[in-house]
Amino acid sequence: MTSSAPLVLASKSTSRSAMLKGAGVPFETVPASVDERAIEAELGQAPPGEVALALAKAKALAGARAHPQRLVLGSDSLVTCAGRRFDKPASREQAASHLAWFSGRRIELHSAAALARDGVILWSGGEVARLTVRDLSPDFIEAYLDLEWPAVSHCVGVFRIEGPGVQLFSHIAGDHFTVLGMPLLPVLGALRSLGELPG
Numbered sequence: 001m002t003s004s005a006p007l008v009l010a011s012k013s014t015s016r017s018a019m020l021k022g023a024g025v026p027f028e029t030v031p032a033s034v035d036e037r038a039i040e041a042e043l044g045q046a047p048p049g050e051v052a053l054a055l056a057k058a059k060a061l062a063g064a065r066a067h068p069q070r071l072v073l074g075s076d077s078l079v080t081c082a083g084r085r086f087d088k089p090a091s092r093e094q095a096a097s098h099l100a101w102f103s104g105r106r107i108e109l110h111s112a113a114a115l116a117r118d119g120v121i122l123w124s125g126g127e128v129a130r131l132t133v134r135d136l137s138p139d140f141i142e143a144y145l146d147l148e149w150p151a152v153s154h155c156v157g158v159f160r161i162e163g164p165g166v167q168l169f170s171h172i173a174g175d176h177f178t179v180l181g182m183p184l185l186p187v188l189g190a191l192r193s194l195g196e197l198p199g
């Protein structure tokens with residue numbers, strides 16, 4: 001028995017709304033405002049998967065507070081590479097420095113999600129994808145950003161895998177949706193188990 005009101009997606013991410021739309025999940029988008037940097041600071045050196053999960057839960061709970069009795073989905077993605085953690089780039093220069101750091105290394109993209117209703121986390125989960133970055137010359141990075149800035153200012157990892165971002169990699173291990181920014185398959189499984197989607 002599904003609830004009458006559709007799922008609330010507490011995210012401004014066009015990638016996440018596109019995933020749910022493509023999957024045929026009825027939802028409405030109401031971005032949640034949480035202080036991600038403050039939560040990250042509180043968590044200090046916690047493992048990256050735990051940080052992404054905590055942020056996803058915080059977004060879901062914030063959305064649930066604003067929408068009583070509604071099922072709310074929050075999600076978060078972050079990148080780690082060679083011991084450093086990366087959020088979305090704040091400038092083209094920062095994007096170039098992220099890419100220079102990623103060059104010739106493997107990045108881990110942690111994507112997490114959580115479902116909440118009336119202050120209770122009903123489900124949460126996360127996945128990691130591992131992407132091997134080619135050696136990127138400074139000229140390539142500038143030409144790539146000529147193409148993809150500012151579009152990739154919304155993307156952790158400074159790439160859209162469905163676009164020219166795929167040129168950055170020599171190998172990708174992990175689920176496509178995890179790379180796009182949300183572990184969609186476990187989210188769909190949770191929605192089914194909560195009776196929000198037909199089994």
Ligand SMILES: Nc1nc2c(ncn2[C@H]2C[C@H](O)[C@@H](COP(=O)(O)OP(=O)(O)OP(=O)(O)O)O2)c(=O)[nH]1
Nearest residue numbers: 011012013015076077154155156159160161180181
């Ligand atoms: N289109 C696209 N977006 C990507 C890709 N990889 C990562 N992203 C996006 C998904 C998320 O929007 C963003 C990760 O940043 P956050 O988890 O902080 O989410 P964002 O601030 O976008 O929205 P939210 O906090 O949920 O309101 O990166 C990709 O390959 N393609």
